[in-house]
Structures are given as C-alpha cells and as structure tokens.
Amino acid sequence: MNETAEAVFQTRGLKRFYRLGEVTIEALGGVDLELYRGELVVLLGASGSGKSTLLNILGGLDSASDGSVRYLGRDGHGQDLTRATRRELTRFRRHHVGFVFQFYNLISSLTARENVAIVTEISRDPLPPEEALARVGLAHRLDHFPSQLSGGEQQRVAIARAIAKQPDVLLCDEPTGALDFRTGIRVLEVLEAINRATGATVAIITHNEVIGEMADRVVRLRDGRVDEIHANRRRRAAAELRW
Amino acid sequence: MKALHRKLLRDLWHLKGQALAIAVVIASGVMTLILTVTLVEGLTRAQARFYASHHFAEVFADVKRAPLGLVERLQAIEGVNLIELRVRAPVRLAVDGFDDPIRGLLVSLPDGRQPLLNRLHLLQGELPEAGRDDQVVVSDAFAGAHRLEPGSELEAIIDGHRTRLRITGIALSPEYLYQAAPTDLMPDYRRYAVLWMNRRALANAYGMEGAFNNLALSLQAGASRAAVIDALDLALARYGGTGAQTRHDQQSHRFIEEELAQQRIQATILPTVFLTVSAFLLNVVMGRLIQTQREQLAVLKAFGYGDGELARHYGLLAGLIVLIGWALGVALGAWAADGLGGIYRDYFRFPALPIRVPAWALALSLLVAALAALTGTGQAVWHAVRRPPAEAMRPPAPHRFRRTWLERVLPAALLGHELRMILRHLGRHPAKAGLSVFGIALSCGLLLMGAYQLGAVDRMIDQQYRRVLRMDIEVTLSEVTSARAAGELRHQPGVLAVESWRRVPVTLIHGHRDYRTSLLGLEARPHLRQVLDADGNAQTLPAEGLMLTRFLAEELDVAVGDTLEVAIMEGQRRRVTLPLAALVDEPLGAAAICGVTPSTP
Numbered sequence: 102m103n104e105t106a107e108a109v110f111q112t113r114g115l116k117r118f119y120r121l122g123e124v125t126i127e128a129l130g131g132v133d134l135e136l137y138r139g140e141l142v143v144l145l146g147a148s149g150s151g152k153s154t155l156l157n158i159l160g161g162l163d164s165a166s167d168g169s170v171r172y173l174g175r176d177g178h179g180q181d182l183t184r185a186t187r188r189e190l191t192r193f194r195r196h197h198v199g200f201v202f203q204f205y206n207l208i209s210s211l212t213a214r215e216n217v218a219i220v221t222e223i224s225r226d227p228l229p230p231e232e233a234l235a236r237v238g239l240a241h242r243l244d245h246f247p248s249q250l251s252g253g254e255q256q257r258v259a260i261a262r263a264i265a266k267q268p269d270v271l272l273c274d275e276p277t278g279a280l281d282f283r284t285g286i287r288v289l290e291v292l293e294a295i296n297r298a299t300g301a302t303v304a305i306i307t308h309n310e311v312i313g314e315m316a317d318r319v320v321r322l323r324d325g326r327v328d329e330i331h332a333n334r335r336r337r338a339a340a341e342l343r344w
Numbered sequence: 345m346k347a348l349h350r351k352l353l354r355d356l357w358h359l360k361g362q363a364l365a366i367a368v369v370i371a372s373g374v375m376t377l378i379l380t381v382t383l384v385e386g387l388t389r390a391q392a393r394f395y396a397s398h399h400f401a402e403v404f405a406d407v408k409r410a411p412l413g414l415v416e417r418l419q420a421i422e423g424v425n426l427i428e429l430r431v432r433a434p435v436r437l438a439v440d441g442f443d444d445p446i447r448g449l450l451v452s453l454p455d456g457r458q459p460l461l462n463r464l465h466l467l468q469g470e471l472p473e474a475g476r477d478d479q480v481v482v483s484d485a486f487a488g489a490h491r492l493e494p495g496s497e498l499e500a501i502i503d504g505h506r507t508r509l510r511i512t513g514i515a516l517s518p519e520y521l522y523q524a525a526p527t528d529l530m531p532d533y534r535r536y537a538v539l540w541m542n543r544r545a546l547a548n549a550y551g552m553e554g555a556f557n558n559l560a561l562s563l564q565a566g567a568s569r570a571a572v573i574d575a576l577d578l579a580l581a582r583y584g585g586t587g588a589q590t591r592h593d594q595q596s597h598r599f600i601e602e603e604l605a606q607q608r609i610q611a612t613i614l615p616t617v618f619l620t621v622s623a624f625l626l627n628v629v630m631g632r633l634i635q636t637q638r639e640q641l642a643v644l645k646a647f648g649y650g651d652g653e654l655a656r657h658y659g660l661l662a663g664l665i666v667l668i669g670w671a672l673g674v675a676l677g678a679w680a681a682d683g684l685g686g687i688y689r690d691y692f693r694f695p696a697l698p699i700r701v702p703a704w705a706l707a708l709s710l711l712v713a714a715l716a717a718l719t720g721t722g723q724a725v726w727h728a729v730r731r732p733p734a735e736a737m738r739p740p741a742p743h744r745f746r747r748t749w750l751e752r753v754l755p756a757a758l759l760g761h762e763l764r765m766i767l768r769h770l771g772r773h774p775a776k777a778g779l780s781v782f783g784i785a786l787s788c789g790l791l792l793m794g795a796y797q798l799g800a801v802d803r804m805i806d807q808q809y810r811r812v813l814r815m816d817i818e819v820t821l822s823e824v825t826s827a828r829a830a831g832e833l834r835h836q837p838g839v840l841a842v843e844s845w846r847r848v849p850v851t852l853i854h855g856h857r858d859y860r861t862s863l864l865g866l867e868a869r870p871h872l873r874q875v876l877d878a879d880g881n882a883q884t885l886p887a888e889g890l891m892l893t894r895f896l897a898e899e900l901d902v903a904v905g906d907t908l909e910v911a912i913m914e915g916q917r918r919r920v921t922l923p924l925a926a927l928v929d930e931p932l933g934a935a936a937i938c939g940v941t942p943s944t945p
Contacts, residue, residue, distance in 0.1 A: 208351055211354070223647075
C-alpha cells in the first residue's frame with residue numbers, strides 16, 4: 102500500500118483505560134494509525150499489547166477514553182467514531198463492519214443458515230445466507246447446529262456471517278487461535294479469498310508471526326502503542342504458510 | 345419466521361423446566377385473582393338482581409304483638425315507603441321417613457297473593473289458595489333435602505296441635521338466601537325449613553288475629569335509616585318491639601356480605617403473594633439466563649442489533665412465560681370459580697348464580713402479571729443490554745468482595761473458609777439476599793395461611809362445640825317459662841343434668857357507642873354452657889356485673905371495671921347500669937353474659 106491510498110480508518114492519539122475491579126489498566130496509550138481500503142493488514146503483538154482493544158474501538162464495540170478515530174466508507178460515508186452516539190455506533194456496526202472472533206461466538210440454538218440469517222435480516226444489501234456459506238465451502242452444512250460442526254467449520258460459519266452483509270471492513274480477532282494448523286490455514290485461505298474477491302479491508306489480530314507474511318502490512322503493537330509498521334513486498338499465499 | 349424469533353422459541357424450549365415453574369406460580373396468582381373476582385362479581389350481581397326484582401325489604405322489626413291498625417301510624421313515619429306486616433312463628437315439623445326433629449319458621453303471606461316486599465320466587469307450584477289453612481309454600485333447600493314436591497304433605501305441630509300441611513309450591517326468598525336456624529353455625533337443610541302460609545290461617549293458629557309480630561319495610565329514596573329506626577322503635581315499644589334492624593343485621597344478608605368481604609380480601613392478598621413470588625423467580629431466572637447469554641448478546645450487538653431490539657427480545661421471552669402462566673391461570677380460575685360457584689349455589693339460594701369471568705378481570709390479571717414480570721426482569725434485561733459489547737465479550741471482572749461485619753464480630757476460630765465465602769457472597773448483594781429471604785418468607789406465609797385457615801376453623805369448632813356448648817340436646821322454648829320446666833326435664837329418663845338460661849334482647853351503650861345483642865342469663869357456675877377465659881378455663885359468673893366477649897368489649901371500647909348502660913328491649917324496657925366484670929373468650933357470637941339464679945328468671 103502507498104501513501105496515496107484512501108484510509109478507511111485513521112486514528113490519532115487513541116487511548117483507552119479500563120477499571121478492572123479496583124485496578125486501572127491502560128490498554129492503549131496513544132495510537133496513530135491508518136488502515137487503507139482493500140488491504141489485508143495483520144496486527145501482531147503479545148498478549149496485553151492492546152491489539153484487541155484497538156480492534157474493538159475500530160469496530161465500534163468499545164469507545165475510546167481519548168483521541169480520535171475517523172472512518173470513511175466506500176459509499177463516501179464519513180464518521181468520527183469517538184463522537185458517535187450509541188445509536189450511531191449500532192448503525193455503523195450494522196452496515197459497515199463484519200467481525201470474526203477467536204471462539205466463533207455462534208448462537209448455539211440456531212443452525213448455520215440461521216446464524217447467518219440473523220445478521221442478513223437486519224442488513225441493507227446482504228448476500229443470501231446460502232451464498233455466504235457457499236463462499237466459505239459450507240453449502241452442504243446449512244442446517245447443522247454449531248454442536249454438530251467441527252471447530253474449523255464453526256469458524257467458517259462465523260466468517261460467512263461476517264461477510265454476508267458485504268461489509269467494507271472485516272475485523273478478525275485471533276481467527277485461528279482456537280484451531281489446529283491445517284484448519285487454521287483453511288480459514289486464512291477463506292479470508293484471503295474474500296479480501297481479493299470483495300475488496301473489503303481485512304484486519305487480522307494474531308500473535309502468530311507467520312500469519313504476518315500473508316499481509317500487505319504488518320502492524321506491531323507493544324504496551325498499547327504502535328511499535329513498528331512493516332509493508333511486505335509480496336503477500337505470501339495462505340496455503341504456503343507453515344508454523 | 346425471523347432467526348431472532350427462532351432463537352427465542354428455542355431458548356424457551358431449552359428453559360422449559362424453569363419457565364414452566366414460573367408459569368405455574370404466575371398461574372396460581374392469576375387463578376386466585378380470577379376465581380375471587382369472578383365469584384365476587386357473580387354473587388354481587390345475583391344478589392342485586394334478586395333483591396331488586398323481589399323487593400327485598402330494607403328495615404325489619406319484631407314485636408310481641410301489635411294491632412294491624414298501627415299500620416297508618418307506621419306509614420306516616422317520614423322516609424317509609426312500603427310496609428309489610430307479618431306473623432312469624434317457630435314450628436316443629438315432621439316428614440315421613442325422617443326421624444329427627446325438624447325446626448321450621450312459618451312466615452305469613454297476604455291471603456292468596458304475593459307480599460309487597462320479600463316476594464317469593466316460585467320454582468314449582470303456586471301460592472296457597474286464599475282462605476286455605478292447610479297449604480304452605482316451602483323453601484327449596486328443605487324441599488330438595490327431602491325430595492318434596494307440590495302435592496307432598498308434612499306434619500306440623502302448630503301451637504301444640506298436630507296438623508297436616510299440603511305443599512302447593514317451592515320457593516326462594518331474598519330474605520332467606522342463606523338459611524340457617526338461629527342457633528346453628530351452618531345450614532342444615534334436612535333439619536330446618538322456612539314455610540309460607542296464608543296470613544289468616546297462621547294468625548288464627550297462633551292467636552294473632554288482627555295483629556302482627558314482625559314487619560318489613562322499604563325506604564324512600566334519600567330517607568335516613570337511623571331516623572326511621574328511631575321512629576319505628578318509639579312506635580313499637582309498647583307492643584314489645586325488640587328494636588328495628590337494617591339489612592346489615594339481617595342474618596341472610598349479613599352472611600352474604602361477610603362472605604363477599606372475605607372474598608374481596610382474598611382477591612387482594614393471595615394474588616399479591618403469588619405474583620410477588622413469580623416476580624422474584626423471574627428476576628432470578630432471567631438474571632441467570634442473561635448471564636449465560638452474555639456473549640450471544642454481545643455478538644448480536646456487534647452485528648448491529650440495537651438496545652431496543654435486544655430488550656424486546658428478552659422481554660418477549662419473559663412475556664411468553666407470563667402469557668403461558670396467565671392463560672393457564674385464567675383457565676384454572678374459570679374452572680375453580682365454576683366449581684366454587686356450585687358450592688355457593690348450595691349455600692346461597694339465588695334463583696340464578698351465573699358464574700362468568702368478567703372481561704375486565706382478564707385484562708386486570710394480565711396487567712398485574714405483566715407488571716410482576718416487568719418488575720422481575722426489567723432491570724436485569726436493561727443492565728445487560730446497556731453494557732458495551734466489548735465489555736460483554738470479555739470475561740467478567742472479578743467481583744468486589746469485602747470482609748463482612750459479621751467476620752469482624754465473630755471470633756476467627758468460628759469462621760471456616762466455607763462460612764467466610766458464604767458470608768461474603770451474601771454481603772456482596774444484600775438486596776438480592778434480602779429479596780431471597782423475603783421470597784422464601786412469602787412462600788412460608790402462603791403455606792401457613794392455608795394451614796392457618798383450616799386450623800382456625802377446627803379450633804373454633806372445638807372451642808364452641810366441645811368446650812363452650814357441652815350439652816347433648818338444647819331445648820328452646822317459645823315463651824319465657826318457669827324454672828319448674830327444667831325440673832321436669834331433669835326427671836325424664838336418660839337425662840343426667842339440665843341447665844337453664846334466659847336470653848333477653850338488649851342494647852349495650854358505652855359513651856357514644858352502642859351494640860344490639862342479647863343478654864344471656866346463666867347459672868352461677870354453668871357446666872353445660874361454659875364461659876371460658878383467655879386460657880380456656882371455665883369461669884364462675886361474677887355475683888355482680890356483666891361479662892362480654894372480647895370482640896364486643898373492643899367494639900364498645902370498654903375495659904373491665906368500666907360501667908355500661910344496658911337497655912332491655914322487652915318487658916318493662918328498663919335501663920340499668922352495670923359494671924363490666926370480666927371478659928369471655930368465645931370464637932362465635934357477640935353475647936353479653938350475666939349470672940341469673942334459676943329461681944329469678
């Protein structure tokens with residue numbers, strides 16, 4: 102990615118404090134960062150480095166204690182997320198962002214198709230749930246409940262759920278963290294394919310250095326700050342990764 | 345169907361055990377509400393209709409014997425509308441094939457026609473023909489108990505003579521909706537009857553030609569009851585009037601009113617208890633459910649569901665449980681009201697007692713149940729929904745615990761780790777712990793209330809019929825009789841002991857309060873009709889002064905040692921002043937008691 106590319110997210114001096122019980126924790130200590138349209142970026146960092154907090158604030162799941170986050174959508178919709186109301190943040194999440202979580206977070210009482218439908222039912226221009234599931238290779242598992250699917254299949258349902266609304270941005274928090282190597286690669290292949298096919302910005306959080314090789318850029322976080330940003334000259338295919 | 349609704353139904357199915365338990369508690373509250381409201385409404389309506397259509401009188405009075413000519417003077421009393429002068433007399437009856445004695449009350453009818461007031465509702469047959477002295481209409485309860493029909497015959501001992509009476513009709517009367525003999529606790533339709541007979545025949549038999557001994561009257565709109573009663577008492581005093589009464593003191597009316605009052609209280613207490621418990625249970629279950637769905641809720645929010653949509657989703661879950669409970673409660677309430685209505689039909693002889701669940705009761709019960717659910721779930725749902733999704737997705741922060749004051753008070757050696765954990769958990773949510781205690785207390789209260797009612801009735805019956813009234817046979821004489829009669833009874837074969845007493849109508853007056861009752865004159869140390877103190881010990885009657893039941897003393901606001909004025913409502917109608925000597929603990933009745941030796945009745 103180069104300096105002229107359009108920034109989807111731009112953060113300036115982003116800070117976040119938490120009160121956990123009786124202790125105050127500084128999760129982010131002033132982050133300045135851009136994520137560009139259509140890139141696949143990997144956020145690397147040790148546990149507690151602030152990567153999940155950053156992703157949550159970018160996705161409108163959490164609010165910053167200080168600093169600013171600007172979002173610019175493909176439709177030209179611009180928004181300062183740090184000033185958005187609860188209602189505006191809900192609308193932002195509904196129409197612009199897809200999430201993939203480490204532990205899939207599927208609704209256990211709904212089938213694969215229904216887990217996707219629960220999101221498409223409130224979206225503006227969604228893919229049919231069946232098509233979203235076909236894109237992640239699960240066209241044959243539509244009516245299975247989460248308890249009847251393997252971990253990799255559950256994560257692919259979660260990806261189908263995230264992409265079905267055709268979001269501008271796909272935010273993935275440790276998507277392979279709970280999976281074995283082979284299944285993890287399969288999931289990364291799906292994310293890679295979606296990035297290429299839809300042009301959605303994909304941000305993947307991980308502490309696995311190898312995954313950084315498939316990214317356009319790798320952002321390294323340490324103690325709530327950006328430690329280093331590194332642009333890969335060539336993205337490696339997910340299928341070539343080994344760990 | 346939307347995926348969110350599918351989730352709702354599957355969650356409900358998953359929770360079916362707990363949901364059903366809550367629904368049953370809600371159903372219990374709704375059932376008691378529907379049951380009591382339906383019965384109160386049905387009884388009130390049936391009573392009002394019957395009173396209006398059959399001209400139930402508003403004031404009643406007994407006299408010893410007054411001339412019919414007095415009617416003009418009575419009619420002139422301001423506020424009086426219609427007057428019905430009647431002869432009423434006790435009678436002994438016998439029915440073929442039934443060996444026990446039957447008591448009856450004969451009431452006169454204008455010859456061959458309906459009275460102006462307290463008109464009869466003929467279920468079968470017709471009124472006695474004018475001029476006949478051997479025809480009667482009988483109360484339907486008694487007729488039913490003995491399978492009597494128009495054309496059946498009875499034997500009556502009227503003023504000492506055996507007479508055969510032919511039944512011409514079977515009827516209901518607004519005056520005798522509840523038919524229990526004056527000394528009975530409960531109706532006994534086989535042994536007590538009300539009969540209506542032509543006035544002339546009844547007057548002839550009891551030596552009341554040209555006279556009456558009972559009257560009923562209705563009032564003009566806006567008339568003062570108290571003024572009419574005072575004027576009536578004045579006019580009737582010289583004819584042996586024992587004091588006019590309003591409906592309030594009329595046995596049948598009073599019994600129905602008390603039953604209605606009791607139902608109204610039940611309509612408030614029981615549903616409140618059940619619905620409070622269900623609110624508490626809903627709070628616990630919904631709190632738990634939301635706790636376990638913390639992550640699902642966060643995911644739904646992450647994908648763009650708003651606070652309102654999610655609050656509605658969980659609200660709908662609670663709402664469905666309430667709806668199931670409510671529907672069950674309505675069905676059970678309607679069924680129970682129908683069943684209890686059947687029992688009421690036996691006790692209160694209305695021409696019709698339609699039991700229909702009023703629409704407003706359905707709406708009210710739904711509203712009350714929904715309010716209980718809202719109280720129980722509103723806070724839990726709102727808190728969960730307002731939590732930022734990122735926070736909801738993280739594992740909850742460790743709870744804040746503190747050392748409780750009990751730990752500081754109790755010696756450390758007494759406190760093991762388990763006890764410490766328990767105390768700190770309780771101390772962390774004092775309101776929740778308090779609510780749990782309150783909920784359990786309410787449940788125990790419910791259990792106790794049920795057991796208490798049964799126990800209270802048992803105790804009252806035991807006290808009244810085993811400890812106070814210890815006689816095997818009670819003989820009531822229609823006239824004041826010499827004590828020699830007791831002597832004669834004592835010599836009857838099989839009689840072990842005889843005790844006699846006298847009952848005189850009185851008005852007790854203390855300050856500005858007064859109470860009409862009867863004064864019971866007993867032997868100095870009664871054995872067969874005992875007088876008990878608070879500890880249940882038999883008391884000897886005081887040589888001087890009155891004894892009052894505790895209830896009556898409280899009504900009159902009088903303490904032992906105070907003096908009361910006693911207006912005797914018969915004979916020379918004297919007024920005497922007597923001290924209150926002691927209190928009596930009797931569960932039934934509100935009698936005043938004094939000592940009287942058998943030789944001075």
